[in-house]
Amino acid sequence: xxxxxxxxxxxxxxxxxxxxxxxxDQARKIELINQYQKVKEAPRTQNLNTWLQQWEKTFKxxxxxxxxxxxDDRPLYDFLNVISGIAPEFANIWTINIxxxxxxxxxxxxxxxxxxxFRNNRRxxxxxxxxxxxxxxxxxxxLE
Numbered sequence: 477x478x479x480x481x482x483x484x485x486x487x488x489x490x491x492x493x494x495x496x497x498x499x500x501d502q503a504r505k506i507e508l509i510n511q512y513q514k515v516k517e518a519p520r521t522q523n524l525n526t527w528l529q530q531w532e533k534t535f536k537x538x539x540x541x542x543x544x545x546x547x548d549d550r551p552l553y554d555f556l557n558v559i560s561g562i563a564p565e566f567a568n569i570w571t572i573n574i575x576x577x578x579x580x581x582x583x584x585x586x587x588x589x590x591x592x593x594f595r596n597n598r599r600x601x602x603x604x605x606x607x608x609x610x611x612x613x614x615x616x617x618x619l620e
Contacts, residue, residue: 508538512535535588
């Protein structure tokens with residue numbers, strides 16, 4: 477209230493609040509760079525889906541500020557590097573695919589597409605694992 481006490485219009489109030497509260501562009505860039513560095517680490521305790529959403533959100537915000545960290549194909553390799561510890565087969569296949577795309581004259585997929593493919597791959601893997609486990613349990617029940 478102290479910031480907007482002397483303001484006469486809602487516009488003046490918003491401008492004054494923005495000057496007092498909103499981070500500067502430089503501060504926001506530094507925050508986003510730090511946030512991007514954090515998502516480049518595999519989640520230990522964080523839910524995988526939450527971490528993937530954080531990747532997409534951070535990437536989008538970095539793109540909006542045109543940070544060099546997310547230019548060209550760098551985020552694709554960053555993402556694949558991180559998930560190589562979680563899903564090495566997926567990371568290896570897509571690393572090779574990304575390296576071959578320009579040679580074939582094809583456009584590179586964007587980060588959102590790779591994240592979507594990874595999510596789907598994890599869902600399929602989880603479903604197959606659940607099916608295998610339930611089959612193994614029913615087989616052991618029949619043996620008894």
